[in-house]
Amino acid sequence: MKSDLLKSCRFYKGEAENPFTDSRSSLWSLERSWVQEASASPASTILSDAIENFRINFPDWVDDEPLPLSLKAFLLDRYCSKGGTPYRFRAWLEQNWVK
Structure with a gap:
């Protein structure tokens, strides 16, 4: 099951340590948590x-x-917990995940 989930991740590939030091670092952490x-x-x-x-x-x-x-649901939950709104979520998601 975990390998199926990893196929949906753009940043997290199952690593034990976060390989990113830029803005992708937090995106990696979100995917790992998901x-x-x-x-x-x-x-x-x-x-x-x-x-x-x-x-x-x-x-x-x-x-x-x-x-x-x-x-998507997990990302919405985390996005809103950091002060984001559902209204702005879709644009944030498209900017960071959907390429």
């Missing part, structure tokens, strides 16, 4: 709550991007 949450057993409550919140904020934007729903 892989840990998504591969947790039992299923992560944090991730379940994040997916529910994502569906509320973006009811029409669940399957139209190349990123898994759980990753």
Whole structure:
């Protein structure tokens, strides 16, 4: 399962140490945290709550991007926890992940 999750990551490839020293460092950390949450057993409550919140904020934007729903939801949760808003999230995501 973890190897399937890593295929969706742009920055985190399973390394033990963060290889980045620039702005990609925090993006790597976000993906690593998502892989840990998504591969947790039992299923992560944090991730379940994040997916529910994502569906509320973006009811029409669940399957139209190349990123898994759980990753988008996790990123939205972390983005908003740092003061971002759902309104600005999509632009942030496209700038940092969707290339």
